[in-house]
Amino acid sequence: MKATPLQQQELLRLQALDTKVLQVAHQTTSLPQHAEVLSLKREADAVRARMTTEGGALGDVRTELGRIESDVGVVEKRIARDTERVQSTSSIKDVQALETELTSLRKRLFDLEEIEIAVMERLEQHEASVAVVVRERDAVAERMIAAETGRDELLADLERQIGELRRDRLTVAGTIDGELVTLYEKRLVTGRGNAAALLRARTCSGCTMTLTGSDLAEVRQAAANEVIFCPDCGAILVRTEESGI
Numbered sequence: 001m002k003a004t005p006l007q008q009q010e011l012l013r014l015q016a017l018d019t020k021v022l023q024v025a026h027q028t029t030s031l032p033q034h035a036e037v038l039s040l041k042r043e044a045d046a047v048r049a050r051m052t053t054e055g056g057a058l059g060d061v062r063t064e065l066g067r068i069e070s071d072v073g074v075v076e077k078r079i080a081r082d083t084e085r086v087q088s089t090s091s092i093k094d095v096q097a098l099e100t101e102l103t104s105l106r107k108r109l110f111d112l113e114e115i116e117i118a119v120m121e122r123l124e125q126h127e128a129s130v131a132v133v134v135r136e137r138d139a140v141a142e143r144m145i146a147a148e149t150g151r152d153e154l155l156a157d158l159e160r161q162i163g164e165l166r167r168d169r170l171t172v173a174g175t176i177d178g179e180l181v182t183l184y185e186k187r188l189v190t191g192r193g194n195a196a197a198l199l200r201a202r203t204c205s206g207c208t209m210t211l212t213g214s215d216l217a218e219v220r221q222a223a224a225n226e227v228i229f230c231p232d233c234g235a236i237l238v239r240t241e242e243s244g245i
């Protein structure tokens with residue numbers, strides 16, 4: 001097809017903008033902040049798993065303590081009841097039996113209180129462990145907010161850049177003949193790399209192939225308003241005074 005040299009050169013501006021859009025789009029997916037957020041999510045999962053384990057262990061110890069406290073209560077009530085009976089009975093035999101039971105109940109109460117103290121100590125240790133995990137969880141959550149905020153700010157900036165580039169592209173495309181733009185866009189989709197490339201010093205700036213022999217002769221013979229293509233990469237080859245032909 002035919003197009004004025006100026007129109008062909010406009011394709012280079014279009015190509016520069018399209019390349020820039022691709023670069024910025026690539027930046028959005030390769031931000032180091034994505035990896036940071038992912039790694040923090042893994043940390044948060046690990047902390048959550050530890051929270052489940054530590055919280056479960058703390059719950060078990062609380063249940064154990066509750067059981068002992070209830071046992072203590074039962075024994076205390078029986079001691080109170082037996083003590084009252086000792087005072088109110090006149091039978092020596094009953095008093096002896098009650099005293100024997102009271103001795104064994106006091107021994108049982110002493111043992112239970114010993115166990116209670118030990119369980120309370122363990123409870124404190126478990127509470128301390130849970131507090132450590134809570135602090136870690138909060139710290140990870142805080143870092144996550146910072147990382148996500150940082151990432152979102154960068155993404156918003158990159159998206160703004162892409163928006164500006166697309167607007168510029170629309171403006172440039174509007175100045176080029178429709179058929180030429182269509183031809184360019186077809187090559188952009190099917191071609192590898194550039195759809196339009198400057199021929200500089202007989203070299204295609206798209207694929208860096210240097211024209212020689214019959215390829216060079218063909219390009220030299222082509223009229224300035226003839227759209228020509230790189231024999232290697234298929235890009236629309238744009239000639240300027242830099243082309244060296």
Ligand SMILES: [Zn+2]
Pocket residue numbers: 197204205206207208209230231232233234235
């Ligand atoms: Zn080429």
